[in-house]
Amino acid sequence: MSWLDLPPGTGFGVDNLPYGVFSAPGTARRTGVAVGDAVLDLAAATGDDVHTTGSLNAFMARGPRAWAALRAQLTGWLTDPAHRGRVEPHLRPLSEVVLHLPVEVADYVDFYSSRHHAEELGRVLRPGTPPLTPNWLHLPIGYHGRAGTVAVSGTPVVRPSGQRKAPADDAPTFGPTQRLDVEAEVGFVVGVGSDLGTPVPLTGLAEHVFGVCLVNDWSARDLQAWEYVPLGPFLGKSFLTSVSPWVVPLVALEAARVPPPAREVPLLPYLDDTLTEPWGLDITLEVRLDGELVSRPPFASTYWTAAQQLAHLTVNGAALRTGDLFASGTVSGPEDGQRGSLVELSRAGERPLVLPGGRTRSFLEDGDEVRITATAPGTGGGRISLGEVTGRVEAARAS
Template identity: 75%
Template sequence: MTANAQSWLDLSPDNGFGLGNLPYGVFSTPATGRRTGVAIGDLVLDLQAATGDDVHATGSLNAFMARGPEAWHALRADLTTWLTDTAHRDTIEPHLLARTDVTMHLPIEVADYVDFYSSQHHAENLGRMFRPDSPPLTPNWKHLPIGYHGRSGTVQVSGTPVVRPSGQRKAPSDDAPTFGPSQRLDIEAEIGFVVGTPSELGRPVPLGAFRDHVFGVCLVNDWSARDLQAWEYVPLGPFLGKSFLTSVSPWVVPLAALEGARVTPPSRDPKPLPYLDDTDAEPWGLDIAIEVRLNGELISCPPFDLVYWTPAQQLAHMTVNGASLRTGDLYASGTVSGPGKDQRGSFIELSWGGKEPITLQDGTTRTFLDDGDVITITASAPGADGIRIALGEVTGRVEPSR
């Protein structure tokens, strides 16, 4: 990939949105409808205006993603040429807009949403909290990527208000459930994967076909009401404690931009079954550094490279029963946590179930989220020539229940 210094644009090497990135999003201005844009530095390139292709004026990335990997790679190559060869400057420059002057929207029409549970440190932390007299991992955890189907209609773009959900809650000491606003509102810092090309019903997608189907990567905050979840999840799993809102970042980073971030995933014991065994396959561990901020204060740095099940394995498992993929499917890693206390990707872990409040720099404490709190999740990964790739941010402000 051509280095940032070779662009005719004045790009800061610390910007994170250089030529090695070129993430896609959907924007609007007072003068235009929703269009596809590519972030470059502090600017957005209007793709419909630059290419004349109406696929970029549909209001989502879905129509373009459905064209498949050849189209994705061709446009990425064109973008690199346009932004490095000064012969294209007069044609491209008029279609560059300041990112501060555009409004960002949900980048995809979400078809299905699946959330996994693939961070071993996160799973072990929850197991130690809730099953102290048993092994922290359930017997199936190291044999398959555990997940649940979420509610695609409540996946929303970063900045969407987080209205505190209400529902049934029952503390262990209560005789009966009560109804009211969640008192244990939480976050889940995750990485999401966006499916571009569909698959045939009844035909599993093997590990080696990951690149053929996954278009790119985004940030996800799977907001969670832990008290609602604790009462409802037996025996069928998460429902109202999760379905009220899932936030995603506005920019989708192409898979091609993360070549320099690919790493060997953690070793696995026992060896996975053949359809999940990536021993001789292309490694799809990703060296992504996540940061979580509460009201601007850094409180956690979860490391994605330690996640046990890779996105390629998650995709293979999600389809091994013959379930088909659709353009716009979104699946997320599950909460990302590391071994350190400052690497936990949720408040239930950071406060150890509410028993160890977090003390902030202003002297206040938190176990779970208060109304008015703002959570911002950012992430970056190694890119070309030592320049890091930014995944943007996903932000939400907690509002009182309605």
């Protein structure tokens, strides 16, 4: 319980305490923690300059002991009425602050971890061939993205231009994408780096990953289909990746841990999590288009866990850095209403979505707004929120 008058059903209770970066009139960017409808100014409340840097990186680099110590301190402050006089003056209404990108992103890697998504997209991009590539059940496939175009929720989505070639065309054409899509994902933020040449084992996730956020890896499917052979996604992905402004501490998701789906092939030892406590997570996402709920992807069905992704990402000796972001790839379930992208929901345009008023959508049009939210079981018995990641599509700009 808290002495705060928390809104009923808030996902930002004391068992969550997600971190972000905010500014207000008269203040520079600083670290805050969301509590109910307010943000606690950590720079003012703690007097620690690490919270005045304008990003979470410096605090995250202090490591798990520092993370645990501050969380325990905040929990005590917010549950013991004796601290009310000290803490309350540093609470600001969320409606009065501006939220910013919470971390300085060092590297960005996007995985392809949902089997349901991989199979459906394989049918679209590689018709007439097996939907899964031969390596998919043996390792978490991923690509290195562009860290410089990771932006906070609310950043406009400018329609990208590039080359595209339909199967019936004799040659590629250039212009704005005609198949702009969303990808509802879960992201993991690295707090503590690793040494070059030293892999991170399956058991190392909590020692390196600070927390979890929501990701929308916007995708231009026509650009992607033409360019991705043989080296994978490039311009069809690199124009923008949106992330939620709040990073939920990994420890806040302890009650959400579940076993991942059963493996169909034996895994090599560095990926075999049968002898460790697995890192499947019971997170339910919701995707809304112009306010209308179009999908509820279940993250628990994701085939490859974050621990396996991290182990594979570093098994060749690649070093982690504070601020690294790696994402799950599109989260999709087995049912039609559980797909995390429009290319799946509309069957690549063959079965457009019908929205209220008779509007239809196969892919995004200018002016469309996408909002992704998510919740998970909390340690207090209710559900915690991962916040939201939003974006509105704007017309392509002239070169």
